[in-house]
Amino acid sequence: VISVEKDVENLSKNDEIEHAAKRIIAGEVVAFPTETVYGLGGNALSDKAIERIYEAKGRPSDNPLIVHIANMEQLSKYVEKIPSPAQKLMEAFWPGPLTIVLEHSGNLSPRVTANLSTVAVRMPDHPIALALIKASDIPLAAPSANTSGKPSPTTADHVYHDLNGRIPLIIDGGPTGVGVESTVVDCSTGEVIILRPGGVTKEQLEEVVGQVSEDPALYEKDLTPKSPGMKYTHYAPSAPLVLVDGGVDFFHRQVEEGVAAGKKVGVMVTEDNRGLFLEAHQEVVCGKRTDLSTVAQRLYESLRAFDKNNVDIIYSEVFPETAIGSAIMNRLRKAAGGQVIKE
Numbered sequence: 001v002i003s004v005e006k007d008v009e010n011l012s013k014n015d016e017i018e019h020a021a022k023r024i025i026a027g028e029v030v031a032f033p034t035e036t037v038y039g040l041g042g043n044a045l046s047d048k049a050i051e052r053i054y055e056a057k058g059r060p061s062d063n064p065l066i067v068h069i070a071n072m073e074q075l076s077k078y079v080e081k082i083p084s085p086a087q088k089l090m091e092a093f094w095p096g097p098l099t100i101v102l103e104h105s106g107n108l109s110p111r112v113t114a115n116l117s118t119v120a121v122r123m124p125d126h127p128i129a130l131a132l133i134k135a136s137d138i139p140l141a142a143p144s145a146n147t148s149g150k151p152s153p154t155t156a157d158h159v160y161h162d163l164n165g166r167i168p169l170i171i172d173g174g175p176t177g178v179g180v181e182s183t184v185v186d187c188s189t190g191e192v193i194i195l196r197p198g199g200v201t202k203e204q205l206e207e208v209v210g211q212v213s214e215d216p217a218l219y220e221k222d223l224t225p226k227s228p229g230m231k232y233t234h235y236a237p238s239a240p241l242v243l244v245d246g247g248v249d250f251f252h253r254q255v256e257e258g259v260a261a262g263k264k265v266g267v268m269v270t271e272d273n274r275g276l277f278l279e280a281h282q283e284v285v286c287g288k289r290t291d292l293s294t295v296a297q298r299l300y301e302s303l304r305a306f307d308k309n310n311v312d313i314i315y316s317e318v319f320p321e322t323a324i325g326s327a328i329m330n331r332l333r334k335a336a337g338g339q340v341i342k343e
């Protein structure tokens with residue numbers, strides 16, 4: 001683990017970054033911070049490097065990776081054409097937490113795209129990520145730097161916990177900002193379709209391109225998602241997670257029943273409900289209901305916190321599915337394997 005101060009000038013000439021870039025050029029993989037979550041980066045042109053990413057994460061190889069770029073020249077080498085809505089979205093949100101799926105031109109490792117005709121690309125809004133891409137002068141294929149299926153990493157510690165011994169280098173740039181992954185939109189068909197809700201909200205996208213639709217599989221369990229990664233269980237803590245959609249009394253009853261059944265119960269609540277469920281074995285406070293961006297920021301570290309106490313079951317609040325709440329609920333539903341109890 002090497003620490004890099006993210007606010008210093010001329011980061012791409014920083015010794016640590018240059019060292020990391022050399023490893024990337026040599027075909028190794030390096031974990032690095034982005035504004036959303038930590039990524040595990042490798043040369044997007046090298047089959048061998050991509051192989052190493054899948055191996056370190058234990059990721060199914062039919063789940064394609066996002067290619068991270070630092071400037072528009074890099075993009076033009078790897079995508080066939082840029083439809084006008086995609087162009088507008090890039091101008092509005094790059095660098096930033098938006099990933100755009102486009103037809104690729106065949107110059108990337110086919111392992112990156114899992115043999116699809118499209119590639120997912122984004123320009124991250126983080127000085128260390130951008131400096132690493134510039135210093136290596138290579139587009140970086142990078143999934144989240146966690147063990148496949150676990151909550152994504154928002155600190156270098158999370159990466160270390162999951163991948164220690166499996167990767168040669170972690171760049172520690174402090175906690176990430178957004179806390180949930182980028183929004184993935186498909187722009188390869190002329191339409192704009194959200195495949196994964198994330199850091200840029202549907203409302204923000206609509207302001208720029210008007211009509212935006214969502215992959216119906218995001219809400220219907222029986223449909224096959226257009227984004228291969230969305231079909232896997234994800235973001236899950238070790239104990240089963242149950243989402244409680246109801247008032248405080250209803251929440252209380254779930255906790256009491258769990259405790260009465262002899263279970264160690266964990267509760268994930270917002271500031272507003274802190275200290276309400278005293279019979280629970282562990283309480284994790286995950287931000288403020290009045291500012292859901294704080295919940296997004298703390299979501300994954302909150303889920304990870306339960307693993308330390310070996311609880312048997314976790315009950316969590318639910319959130320309104322507007323703005324960043326859509327991304328939060330998407331991750332929570334996946335982490336819960338669809339287990340929601342309604343009052």
Ligand code: TXA
Nearest residue numbers: 036039064065118119120143144181182227228229230
């Ligand atoms: O914020 C993020 O996006 C983070 C940071 C590290 O940049 N990365 C990330 O990568 O979340 P990953 O691999 O965990 O998620 C990539 C998602 C998966 O759901 C994958 O299936 C989808 O993007 N994806 C990649 N290529 C695709 C394509 N050609 N068509 C549709 N979906 C694609």
Ligand code: MG
Nearest residue numbers: 143144145152
């Ligand atoms: Mg991931």
